[in-house]
Amino acid sequence: MILKKKIQIIRNTVQLIFLSFLLTGLYMEFRKIFIVLLPISLLMGNFFCGWVCPYGAAQEFFGAIGNKIFKKKYKMPQNIQKYLQFSRYILMIFTIVGIGTMFFETINSYKTFIILGKNISNVMISISLIIMISFLVISMLFERPFCSYLCIEGTKYSLASLTRIFTIKKNTESCINCKKCNKVCPMNISISDKSSVRNSQCINCFECVSICPVKGTLSYGKVKVSFKKK
Numbered sequence: 308m309i310l311k312k313k314i315q316i317i318r319n320t321v322q323l324i325f326l327s328f329l330l331t332g333l334y335m336e337f338r339k340i341f342i343v344l345l346p347i348s349l350l351m352g353n354f355f356c357g358w359v360c361p362y363g364a365a366q367e368f369f370g371a372i373g374n375k376i377f378k379k380k381y382k383m384p385q386n387i388q389k390y391l392q393f394s395r396y397i398l399m400i401f402t403i404v405g406i407g408t409m410f411f412e413t414i415n416s417y418k419t420f421i422i423l424g425k426n427i428s429n430v431m432i433s434i435s436l437i438i439m440i441s442f443l444v445i446s447m448l449f450e451r452p453f454c455s456y457l458c459i460e461g462t463k464y465s466l467a468s469l470t471r472i473f474t475i476k477k478n479t480e481s482c483i484n485c486k487k488c489n490k491v492c493p494m495n496i497s498i499s500d501k502s503s504v505r506n507s508q509c510i511n512c513f514e515c516v517s518i519c520p521v522k523g524t525l526s527y528g529k530v531k532v533s534f535k536k537k
Contacts, residue, residue: 311513311516311517312517314513314516314517315513315514315517318357318358318512318513321358321359322358322359322361322363322364322367323364325337325359325360325361325364326361326364326365326368328361329361329362334361341355341359344359344464345463345464345467346467348464348467348468348471349467349468349470349471350470350471350472350473351471351473351511352468352471352473352474352509352511353461353464353465353467353468353507353509353510353511354464354510354511355461355464356454356458356461356464356465356510357510357511357512357513358511358512360454360460360461362439362453362454362458363451363454363458363461363510365443366442366443366446366450366451366452366453366454367446367450367451367493369443369444369446369447370446370447370450370451370493372447373446373447373448376447377447377448380448380449380450381448381449382449382450382490382495383449383455383495385495385497388495391455391456392455392456392495392508394456394457395455395456395457395458395459395461395462396462396466398457398459399459399462402459439453442457450492450493450494450495451493451494454493454494454510455494455495455508461510465507465508466507468507468509469505469507471505472529472530473527473528473529473530474503474504474505474509474527474528474530475498475503475504475509475511475513475515475516475525475526475527476502476503476504476525476526476527476528476530477498477501477502477503477524477525478523478524478525478526479502481521481523481524482499482521482524483520483521483524484499485499485520486499487515487518487519487520488515488518488519488525490518491514491515491517491518492514492515493510493512493514494506494508494509494510495508496508496509498515498525503530511527513527
């Protein structure tokens with residue numbers, strides 16, 4: 308249990324470092340090295356969104372404030388979530404083919420970082436800030452809403468992570484089906500009904516591993532990848 312707490316302390320520390328880079332104007336300078344996270348995602352899953360992205364961290368911190376103010380957080384029902392989770396991939400496709408590029412670039416947090424850094428126009432900055440602040444407020448009631456449904460920057464890491472051989476896996480024999488892992492997952496993944504988490508939404512935050520009450524039930528490690536239809 309102590310080790311699990313240490314993982315979250317380390318992750319939160321890394322998040323604070325990159326959030327400070329954003330606030331001090333250094334984020335875009337360091338972003339050049341993030342390209343190494345893409346090949347890592349192919350093997351080990353998406354660490355960028357759960358550990359490095361400053362806007363994702365900001366949503367988590369506002370979510371923590373929401374936990375203190377409100378009695379509970381809300382989650383999208385799974386029968387809606389299973390379709391709605393593809394919204395950011397659809398936005399990415401629209402952006403690639405050039406449909407509504409200005410709109411999608413405006414709502415994209417990464418583009419907002421560029422806008423803030425280059426001071427392109429007051430109107431663009433105002434719109435971007437309004438959108439970002441709005442989602443920070445929403446994150447007090449819903450976990451990582453922007454990350455889950457609108458972030459285009461995170462899609463490439465998420466898609467790359469589909470090939471990973473290291474992921475969160477479950478010992479089905481020791482699982483007591485308490486579903487605490489489902490409740491704590493910021494990306495609204497139904498973890499309890501899986502033997503391993505291969506959902507592209509997974510951001511390797513390890514919140515599910517940290518909250519699991521049975522030692523060794525949830526862990527991060529190598530899994531066998533099979534493409535055979537069950």
